[in-house]
Amino acid sequence: MSGRGVLRKLFYKKQHNKDERATEIGMPTNVKQHIHVSKNSETGMLEGLPSSWLRLINTQITPAEQNENPDAAIQAVKFHMYTIKKEKAQDEPFKPFVTEEAITEEDLEIEKLLDKKNAHQSQDSDLSIGQSSEEDVAPNDNFSQRQTMPATPTKHSMKKKDAMMDLTAVVQDLTLIGDESEESPILRKKEMMNAALTDEEVYEELKRICNKDDPYVRFERIKQLGAGASGVVFIAIDSKDNSRVAIKDIDLTKQSKKDLILNEINVLKGFHHKNLVNFLDAFLSYDHLWVAMELLDGGSLTDVVTEVVMKEGQIAAVCRETLQAIAFLHSKGTIHRDIKSDNVLLGMDGTVKVTDFGFCANIVGDEKRQTMVGTPYWMAPEVVTRKQYGKKVDVWSLGIMAIEMIEGEPPYMKETPLRALYLIAAVGRPKIPRWESLSPDFQDFLDKCLHVDVDLRATADELLAHPFLECAMELKTLTPLIKAAQRILHKSYD
Template identity: 60%
Template structure:
């Protein structure tokens, strides 16, 4: 055996002539994103990132908070890339969050993460993350003046759309598909397992379908039915399984739903496989609609705000005690009964039905996000407490901070400003001010836990939930939902 032939470096070499030099292969363009030590400006940004930044941020903002800008655009592009239709939005654990943080880093360093039709080349790009200082703690005093507004709501929506058009369009990194590749069950296996955990009976024997549909989404329709035994109305989501690409996610979410029962959660009631390829998920129905309608169309008293916060906190505390994080506390995910009962949902009924694109733009709505969600520092259960504080601002002001801003800019302002400005701050009672302070501490260690907040004096000012009924009726009348 000719050892030299086996190990020779160039298989195309001509024995009788000079070596043949081939074309370069696997060429990689390395782009290092860094801060200039003298000017503080960011250098080496991919072109697609430069376009996004140039549309939304002033030069002063880029210079003053470059680290917040990097965090925002990194999270935004990952989130938009990850965006996919969901049947429900399952609760998460801290392990899920750790894996997501790792996935973000892996995605941003993947070969094609920064390719875009806006790029001048198709070369691969890798990111060198700058060293990031700790966020300043602004929670002890009111924040600075409100950020610059970018025109009216129509212009903002158009601008947000243009930014989405510039979103990075890489093929999904193999690293991010690790769990899917490891999952060996076939679709038929998953359907068999779904059948095994579903009620084997005929849902039409138990539920009488009304002619009232709550809406339709990519994964199916939701309609109202009457339970023939309890005589109560329920919401049933009819999911066409032939249109579901990630059936294993749906299976896992149904298993999660079955485990959680609490008076302040919209509870899962039953599930049926119908005609072999349709899944019916039966949930509690709250006929008062989302809290969003009340906060946007009426004015709430502090006692009513305290009552809603108390009910939502009990749901958060229940989840936290079970090692689970909601991660999307906001008025859209708080549903009301006509008697004022308050329940938290995260099962996608509102998100898949109500077409408010501004509030539903990203995977995880940015306006209620804690700073550590964007910066990925000390990210854990207390993100729900921050979101509760933002929801309290909703109940005071009628909307969360930065709602008129495009999502990418909102993420930047959350990371850069920490605690947002509250215009009506000086009109609030000291109890409510203290409650919001405890929720909106940028330093996670100083932010209250759900258990601590349940003991807060502000919650002692709550009034009966039935006082919400006139507000619910007024909102329904204004919105023509009565």
């Protein structure tokens, strides 16, 4: 037999045995894979993560910090990369309400992200989730130029096994199951049960719930405030009562998830409160959906905190109004998850309202703050570490917003998002530079907002009864601050 024939025979035999074995064992399901993330005790640096993640960590988190808080560094980069992936994929015109069920789903997505990166290490550059500019920059710090040891043990690294601290993480390995088409019938059945509405069904439902007036006739456009992938936002005059409203004009032909838009409108219609920027009405004209919301002409709280100094009584008033909105949402089983000065809007009379979770995000505020990917500065430690994650994240964020009103910006604002995430996870409660100048009641209020232990942190309802809020000044005292900020920033909503 020729050499080629022998090779063909051997190859056929191997392939035959492989097929037989696969038939007997079957496709693996619900597989768990151990991903070894370790730190080198000699250098203090992490190993075993995807190379692009290690580059990012090593440029922003020192070896000493990695050595002292390795878990915080891992959690920070994992959450940071997930946030970038999520924001780049997001094209919805509304930011969905968050429930504790949604958080559980998010936890699984975050864990799968690390597993996917390791499973496709050979395609690392393609799977770096739209690397941010910070990832594209070559490391230039002294500590970042050191090379970490390879993730796969070599003879050399095995000799140093005793010098390594194993930080093994067990994650769900869904990549071993195969493509979506090879998932188990049970999973496919669940997906079919929860299938999204067709575009035709969405349009029919929108026609049913929307106001029948022609928006192009009813509203007079006054001033455009912003534009993005999800639509155009402008101020308009409602001819029915001559009131000024904010309108988002959404081109439905450009929306890939029309059913989510329908869900959000149904939710917004049921959430009315004096401290929320309330939904007014929706109008459908061919492929354009006009969503009318309350207009607050005082701009965002960000403009005030960055330009003028607030008195404790004014801070107490803003905290009280914001807490009333948070307590209302929590009573409905929802979490805002994005409490910060950018999302608190003011009326010229001092009215304080929390925005409707994304609708007004591109109307007001500093463009740099709004466009920054994955701004983590207001996040509670448990958001990053995924422990005891629930409604009290909003209370922590309120505490950080109170620091904004004291200092003019949140802690770590000058840090990169990844480093800020690391510091939140590693340090926990941030330092407040002007702590000694605060009243005892204000200090106690902040203590109760910023407990790292979620069980010890107050609820929104508990904080509404806190003595600090008794010093709240009248809301109209905010008007001079709003006017001063508008003059400085040359902003007007006329």
